[in-house]
Amino acid sequence: MNLKKVIKYSALGLVAVLATSALVACSSGKSASGKKTIEVGTVGTTKPFSYEEKDGKLTGYEIEVLREIFKGSDKYEVNFNKTEWSSVFAGLDSDRFQIGANNISYSKEREEKYLYPNPYARNPLVLVVPKDSSIKSLDDLGGKKTEVVQGTSTAKQLEDYNKKHSDNPTNLQYTDGTIQTIMANLADGRTDYKIFERISVDTIIRDQGYDNLKVIELPSDQQPYVYPIIAKEDKDLQKFVNKRIKELYDNGTLEKLSKKYFGGTYLPEAKDIKE
Known part of the structure; x- marks a missing residue:
């Protein structure tokens, strides 16, 4: 084998080794910095x-x-x-x-x-309803409609509510929509209420100008951490x-x-x- 071929195959071998090393590094989650x-x-x-x-x-x-x-x-x-x-x-x-x-x-x-x-x-849960709603507390949710995302803590809370109030359950509409979309539907009258965390709710109501909505505080034991x-x-x-x-x-x-x-x-x- 002449010198040119030796150099050629050596270079190819080096490239292969470097490529393999790179793959190993990527699979282990290491960055170029080693972190x-x-x-x-x-x-x-x-x-x-x-x-x-x-x-x-x-x-x-x-x-x-x-x-x-x-x-x-x-x-x-x-x-x-x-x-x-x-x-x-x-x-x-x-x-x-x-x-x-x-x-x-x-x-x-x-x-x-x-x-x-x-x-x-810390993100306290609140109940959001239209200002002219008859809903005043969690006791008034029977027969009322809300949107929830499956697998969230709010969905679980209301599913548990329905088990305890099977004679007059709340109407759960499952959605993949964002909280922004859910709040827009509430403001437009498509649903009756939404239980969600205070910080996000206050931000959306302020940013979107939902003057027709009001926020009701929930009992102190409903205060989730993030x-x-x-x-x-x-x-x-x-x-x-x-x-x-x-x-x-x-x-x-x-x-x-x-x-x-x-x-x-x-x-x-x-x-x-x-x-």
Whole structure:
């Protein structure tokens, strides 16, 4: 074999080795910096938690908190992925995502499948109705129509309501629509009420000018926290996120971001933020 062929085949062999190395690196989730890339799944339409700016960049309270969580880490870096609500969980199940973040509250069913770190926001549930509605409280929902997204905590709450009130259940209309679409349907009179988190509701009513809607406070035991959720096996990541949320809580960063995106301090109680 002449020298030109030796050089040719050696070069091809080097290319093959480098390509294989690149594939291995990608499959392990390592970036060029050597850090593990944490892929976050989010819907990106739940303002002010997660939404797109005019230039298409994702922002919002949860996005910016997660950026702060991974800022300066020598082990992890973070990347955000816009997806459908159901795909957030499918992505966690398939290891496409390591974190799901989209105004996610606690549920027993989710805890069986995913890891919950510290909460990073408090988002009280409220009842939204037209100003001329006869609905005054949860006791008045029988026979009334609302839209829910299957698998959400609100849907589960109302499904449980119907089990207890089978003689006069509320009318659940399942949808894949965003909360913006659901609120628009309520404002247009297509539905009778919506139970949802206060922060998102206040933002939509203000931004869309829904002057015909009013917000009714719910009992204090209906006050969910907001969490990022983590793939079940990644306890090291859970430990890291817990520590960083505690640090950001203590140094005032969470309060600063809460005021910026929520217009007030909507944080968990200090006793619920652990090392």
